Each structure stands twice: as structure tokens, then as C-alpha cells.
Amino acid sequence: MLTGLNVAVIGGDARQLEVIRKLTELDAKLFLIGFDQLDHGFTGATKAKIDEVQFEEIDAIILPIPGTTQEGIIDTVFSNEEVKLTEELLSKTPAHCVIYSGITNSYLDNIVQSTNRTLVQLFERDDVAIYNSIPTVEGTIMMVIQHTDITIHGSKIAVLGLGRVGMSVARTFAALGAKVKVGARDTAHLARITEMGLTPFSLENLQKEVDDIDVCINTIPHLVITARVISNMPAHTLIVDLASKPGGTDFRYAEKRGIKALLAPGLPGIVAPKTAGQIVANVLTQLLNDLLIEGKGSS
Known part of the structure; x- marks a missing residue:
């Protein structure tokens, strides 16, 4: 009490x-x-x-x-x-x-x-962030379904960051049949991605790694999806940025390029x-x- x-x-x-x-x-x-x-x-x-x-x-x-x-x-x-x-x-x-x-x-x-x-x-707090990743993942799935014309199953998805949200996002999309690769800087994270049965890559190679993806999901709260990175994405790519405002995407250039980029912080409060x-x-x-x-x- x-x-x-x-x-x-x-x-x-x-x-x-x-x-x-x-x-x-x-x-x-x-x-x-x-x-x-x-x-x-x-x-x-x-x-x-x-x-x-x-x-x-x-x-x-x-x-x-x-x-x-x-x-x-x-x-x-x-x-x-x-x-x-x-x-x-x-x-x-x-x-x-x-x-x-x-x-x-x-x-x-x-x-x-x-x-x-x-x-x-x-x-x-780890407990809050981990519990909160559950509705975040469900909201991300909802956004990907709403804003693409392909199934998640078989799609090529890049997840940026293997924090508490990134890990849940990567695992869930892989369970739905997507071909998931995860970008990180920490060598321990790259090892964990491999252990999870997913494809790891260093964020230093991000520009090269996005040249064939359908969806890019960012969880890193600073600018990582730069104009240079966006310029190498296929035109149909969907960017879902889960990082806190202002996100980690150059939204101005994405719009100029015609790539749909959605800033979606606070998804749990929207979907659940x-x-x-x-x-x-x-x-x-x-x-x-x-x-x-x-x-x-x-x-």
C-alpha cells in the first residue's frame, strides 16, 4: 500500500x-x-x-x-x-x-x-525496456504490413542495433519467416547475432548492406541512416525508425528520394x-x- x-x-x-x-x-x-x-x-x-x-x-x-x-x-x-x-x-x-x-x-x-x-x-531500466519491447515489436509488425505490398515471410529485413528492442525485433521478424540481418558495432553483439541464427554485419558496412533490402528497422538513437546510405537503398525500401526523436534517419533526403521513412517512437503507447x-x-x-x-x- x-x-x-x-x-x-x-x-x-x-x-x-x-x-x-x-x-x-x-x-x-x-x-x-x-x-x-x-x-x-x-x-x-x-x-x-x-x-x-x-x-x-x-x-x-x-x-x-x-x-x-x-x-x-x-x-x-x-x-x-x-x-x-x-x-x-x-x-x-x-x-x-x-x-x-x-x-x-x-x-x-x-x-x-x-x-x-x-x-x-x-x-x-532493463525490466521496463524488455517488457516494453513486446508491444514495440507488435506495432512494428503492424506498420510493416500496412506500408508494404509484400509478405513479411521471405522479405529481406535489416535491423540496426542489438539493444533490448533490436534483439526482440530481429528475433520476431525472423520467426515470421523474414530473412533478417542485423547491424551492430560491438563485437559481442555481432557474436550474439550469429548465435541467434541471424546474419551479422558491421555498421561500418551499412551503405553496402542495404542495397537489396525491403525493410530497414532502426533502433539506434543517432544518425545512422544517412543520405549516403539511403541513396543505395532500392526505391521500394521501407524505413521504420524506432529510435527516440529525432530518430536516426535523414528523413529529408528519404522524402526527396521517394523512400517511405516512418518515425515511430512511443509505439507501445499507440498500439497497446x-x-x-x-x-x-x-x-x-x-x-x-x-x-x-x-x-x-x-x-
Whole structure:
């Protein structure tokens, strides 16, 4: 139980509804900011504007998976009102207050550091990332089916990166009968790709390796699918970029070349928000319980 814990949930999409549901069931006291258009009511949760919340009493702040923009703006699907997280606001919170976000950026890092608060990146946790790769893979399959005129079975697919998402993507498409090759830099990853029964290649040879593929799926969060790489792809190639914004693809050149390139971060929240929300809610429950026992009590 989370009785006695005051939590501010600021913005987010349908995934946050599962978080709210779980935390209210465990008797946490929630303040919902950026949810004024939400029809659903939750016992123990109060809708409020950001300037109406007494942040001096807040033990934890839960941000959406993307965190904030570089200007501090928080995405609010259930509100038209702009919500901004500021250094001044964080400085009002108790010293033990923890901020939870899926990912971070320099703005969020800076205001957390300047106020000496703790930031937990949920998507840096292996358990969250691995569980989350399941709806990501299902969403990727959906996009490939929708945007190609061939079957996955027998198609030639290049997956870039063998992280937690890349491994799940490569394994699943291979299980569906695709001819999958995986690009990586780490020699240990190249060995693992071979062990998985897939075809490994070094990312240094990416331009050469894409000359006969049908689909390129990127999971690497920096520019790897450059104009030079795109220029060597067949005209029918589909690029699905799963990396966080702005992705790892030169989308301008892809459009100029006539190659369909789709930026698809946050797929779990689109194709399976309930499941994706439950994954986050379960981990947050554990973390907030630890905060209640240890962090709050020691402040």
C-alpha cells in the first residue's frame, strides 16, 4: 500500500491512466495536472492546475514517458492547457521528492541537478525496456504490413542495433519467416547475432548492406541512416525508425528520394496503451513503495 504518499501526475497519454488506476488502488493521494478533459474519475485523485498544487507536500512527480521538451513543456493529451515544469516549481518540493520520467533531456537534467532532486529514468531500466519491447515489436509488425505490398515471410529485413528492442525485433521478424540481418558495432553483439541464427554485419558496412533490402528497422538513437546510405537503398525500401526523436534517419533526403521513412517512437503507447501503461505502473509501484519506506522517512 502507498497510503500517505502524495504524488503529482503531470500530463501524458493513455498509458498514464493505468498508472493512475494502479496508484489510487494502492491508496496513494494523487494530484492530476493536465487532465482537465479526462471524463473518467478516480477515487483518491484530484484534478488540478499546476499552480493549484502545494508542491511543498509532494513526495513524487510522475512525468509522461517523453519527459519534457527542451523548453520544459509537458505533453498533455487530456488538456489544451500548456503545462511547464520549472526549476522554481521543483525547488518547492521536499528534499526527498523523486521525479520519474521515461526518458530525459538536457533541460530536465539541468533543473533536477540545480534543485538537488533525484530523477529516475524508467526506460533506462532493463525490466521496463524488455517488457516494453513486446508491444514495440507488435506495432512494428503492424506498420510493416500496412506500408508494404509484400509478405513479411521471405522479405529481406535489416535491423540496426542489438539493444533490448533490436534483439526482440530481429528475433520476431525472423520467426515470421523474414530473412533478417542485423547491424551492430560491438563485437559481442555481432557474436550474439550469429548465435541467434541471424546474419551479422558491421555498421561500418551499412551503405553496402542495404542495397537489396525491403525493410530497414532502426533502433539506434543517432544518425545512422544517412543520405549516403539511403541513396543505395532500392526505391521500394521501407524505413521504420524506432529510435527516440529525432530518430536516426535523414528523413529529408528519404522524402526527396521517394523512400517511405516512418518515425515511430512511443509505439507501445499507440498500439497497446493499456499493456504499456501496466508495465510502467507495476515498476512505479515498486519504486514508490521503496520511496515511502526509505526516502520519505529519511528526509
